[in-house]
């Protein structure tokens with residue numbers, strides 16, 4: 232049993248990239264704008280440098296093999312370049328957008344592997360059941376900052392189950408068994424975590 | 437306007453990409469018609485973004501960036517086909533099969549998840565769904581019509597999650613056929629006449 236997840240996160244508004252440069256979430260947006268508008272390879276390089284290691288880290292933590300994690304990271308960053316003009320900074324943080332790209336690529340990779348195992352040729356049919364990305368929802372980037380703030384206010388238990396929802400491929404029933412608590416408790420902790428985040432959704436209406 | 441929505445923990449797993457293929461299909465079908473739940477999924481995606489930022493920065497092979505640079509110079513592959521209004525529109529649905537008076541069903545095959553238990557049921561007005569209990573969770577999206585059971589009334593657009601140990605027998609009370617999409621992430625035990633009929637068909 233390994234639930235060795237980080238419960239408390241480092242301060243999230245300041246990042247270190249490369250040799251000690253601090254990067255804020257506004258900086259990431261500015262880099263995206265340079266890529267989208269000017270196809271600026273230097274700006275792209277900094278986004279790559281910031282996100283590729285994190286996508287790999289996130290995927291490995293999710294139980295993806297190191298090789299697949301690298302493939303997902305590379306595909307994610309190539310997609311960032313190709314779809315840069317679809318990113319709307321008023322709707323979501325750069326990291327939220329990139330999270331949805333990486334998540335969908337992970338699902339695609341698993342589905343391709345299943346099809347290959349079963350000798351089904353990829354039909355080129357549109358993927359279904361993949362979550363809609365944030366771009367289609369009515370959101371604002373303010374939401375992202377508020378969600379982060381709310382996440383720092385979660386109790387230890389709520390933070391654990393919320394993280395397990397992302398990093399464990401097990402259904403909540405198995406998570407409950409591992410934590411030695413009833414399934415209802417796992418579900419209610421996720422719901423309580425959501426209850427802390429939800430006011431930020433409602434305040435925007 | 438739906439009255440019944442998926443639970444937050446289900447939407448969290450959906451946003452995380454952690455829900456099984458069958459339940460994901462049901463939830464995606466619900467989301468196609470429910471802006472409220474799309475916004476809730478958006479919150480969990482923002483949480484995903486925050487978790488990505490705090491993920492441990494892994495060592496990156498030095499040639500990974502060079503390879504990405506080579507790829508972005510290439511002509512991008514054609515964009516995927518346009519998104520369908522509902523994920524069901526992208527599926528080739530098998531014909532309905534009659535399994536009793538006023539009751540038809542079909543099993544959806546997902547080539548990317550052959551083990552997924554996803555079915556559609558069509559029940560005539562006044563009819564009853566097969567009496568059943570669950571092990572695991574059953575996710576049901578009502579596509580057309582309405583029914584009620586001992587817990588409430590459900591109409592087109594509603595999504596119902598029935599947990600472990602729920603035992604129910606929904607009764608169709610709309611004047612049109614009730615059509616439901618249902619997926620199971622555990623085993624389903626069907627009881628009664630229809631249930632005995634359906635169980636071997638499903639092979640579950």
Ligand SMILES: [Zn+2]
Nearest residue numbers: 438441470473
């Ligand atoms: Zn809804």
